[in-house]
Amino acid sequence: MTYPPGLFKELGFLSLYLTGVGLVGFQFDQLPWIVLGALSIYFFWHISQAVRLNLWLNQSKKYSKPYAVGIWRGVLSAIEALRERGRKRKRKLGRMLSGFQQSTSALPDATVVIDSSGEMEWWNDSATRILGLDRKQDMGRNIEGVITDPVFLGYLTDGDYLRPIQIPDPVDGSVSLEVRVVPYGKGKRLLQARDITRLQQLETVRRDFVANVSHEMRTPLTVIHGYLETMVDSVDPGLAPWSRIVMQMQQQTTRMQRIVWDLLLLSRLETNQDTEGQVEVDVPALVERLEQEAATLSASASHVIHVDIDPALKLFANPDELDSAFSNLVFNAVRYTPAGGEIFLAWALTEQGPCFSVRDTGIGIEAEHIPRLTERFYRVDVGRSRQSGGTGLGLAIVKHVLTRHNGRLQIESQPGKGSLFRCCFPASRIC
Numbered sequence: 001m002t003y004p005p006g007l008f009k010e011l012g013f014l015s016l017y018l019t020g021v022g023l024v025g026f027q028f029d030q031l032p033w034i035v036l037g038a039l040s041i042y043f044f045w046h047i048s049q050a051v052r053l054n055l056w057l058n059q060s061k062k063y064s065k066p067y068a069v070g071i072w073r074g075v076l077s078a079i080e081a082l083r084e085r086g087r088k089r090k091r092k093l094g095r096m097l098s099g100f101q102q103s104t105s106a107l108p109d110a111t112v113v114i115d116s117s118g119e120m121e122w123w124n125d126s127a128t129r130i131l132g133l134d135r136k137q138d139m140g141r142n143i144e145g146v147i148t149d150p151v152f153l154g155y156l157t158d159g160d161y162l163r164p165i166q167i168p169d170p171v172d173g174s175v176s177l178e179v180r181v182v183p184y185g186k187g188k189r190l191l192q193a194r195d196i197t198r199l200q201q202l203e204t205v206r207r208d209f210v211a212n213v214s215h216e217m218r219t220p221l222t223v224i225h226g227y228l229e230t231m232v233d234s235v236d237p238g239l240a241p242w243s244r245i246v247m248q249m250q251q252q253t254t255r256m257q258r259i260v261w262d263l264l265l266l267s268r269l270e271t272n273q274d275t276e277g278q279v280e281v282d283v284p285a286l287v288e289r290l291e292q293e294a295a296t297l298s299a300s301a302s303h304v305i306h307v308d309i310d311p312a313l314k315l316f317a318n319p320d321e322l323d324s325a326f327s328n329l330v331f332n333a334v335r336y337t338p339a340g341g342e343i344f345l346a347w348a349l350t351e352q353g354p355c356f357s358v359r360d361t362g363i364g365i366e367a368e369h370i371p372r373l374t375e376r377f378y379r380v381d382v383g384r385s386r387q388s389g390g391t392g393l394g395l396a397i398v399k400h401v402l403t404r405h406n407g408r409l410q411i412e413s414q415p416g417k418g419s420l421f422r423c424c425f426p427a428s429r430i431c
């Protein structure tokens, strides 16, 4: 056990004091009264020290600290040490905060700290420039009064901040911003906005280029394919030695036509932002039709196809886009499941909303490939995909269609055991 500094001095003083007082009391034959008086003085001294301490702790600028004698020396030095430690921590935090503010100020992205009610508490220089904020006028203003775009307001109130949104700059409408909100602390939110105008321009150039090339290739390909078809069907004996070559050429043009068709479909999905063409889709009928088409495609491979459909579940969607997405998944299941395997198609209302799922007992996919499957031309086994007539664009189409319907694609798979592709839509789309 460690004793507080000054304790022994205090006790020494007290015993000397009481002895001295005792002697005086003894001499005057008033021992109890004199000792009682001396103890009262001692008691009031400590009370006055405690009062001083209280005042000094609360208003150290106005009141002086208690006398650092006896046991009070230890108490005061402990308090000083604590205060010094607090001051050091404050200085360190201050340095960290100003370092943080300097670094965020230097960032090209606008950064704004908003509280739980949406009031702006702090922002960096880029936010002043990008969002047109004024340090004097806008401090404490609600962010909803600064960025009034309805998409942003919806994003802010929805509270689903997993994905960033794209909105026009409130200052200059020709600039596009990518806005992300990150919640932290107790109800605080960090808003980040970056200028993506250039990126968007590049993306438009890329999209237009792919769409134009695909479009330009369509006609020559149709012509070549048509001639090749005529040559394949021809009975001209002069063509007989070329028949295998012509057949291969025709197969390749068919493949190229499929790629061009898928590329055009993808670019249509990317460019067309409106939701026109969305109606009540009879998904049960669509799934039934896909089951039959899958059986035809399976042909001699004779897969066993199981179907589980909720007949009353209809969806507000674009019928052609839904058809493209679902058929890609069903045909993939047939193509990547060895002969005799099983395929399960389901359309049902689940906890995640209405979901269409395709499960197969096919070759499966290694976990490392799954996050990349929806990239264009990403194929686990290029040879196998080509051989079975794949373009490498099917899952990219599925992803785009789902994004346009606020849906999500989930993929689970085990190599050698099979795969599950599930498309889930928001419950608000049920008709």
Ligand code: ADP
Pocket (backbone or CB within 6 Å): 328, 332, 333, 336, 337, 360, 362, 363, 364, 365, 373, 378, 379, 380, 381, 385, 386, 389, 390, 391, 392, 393, 394, 395, 396, 419
């Ligand atoms: P592809 O035309 O090559 O099938 P997709 O975009 O449809 O292109 O699919 C991408 C890749 O995902 C395929 O090449 C294949 O490797 C894998 N894949 C898709 N569906 C399945 C499935 N049901 N089972 C196993 N692998 C699959």
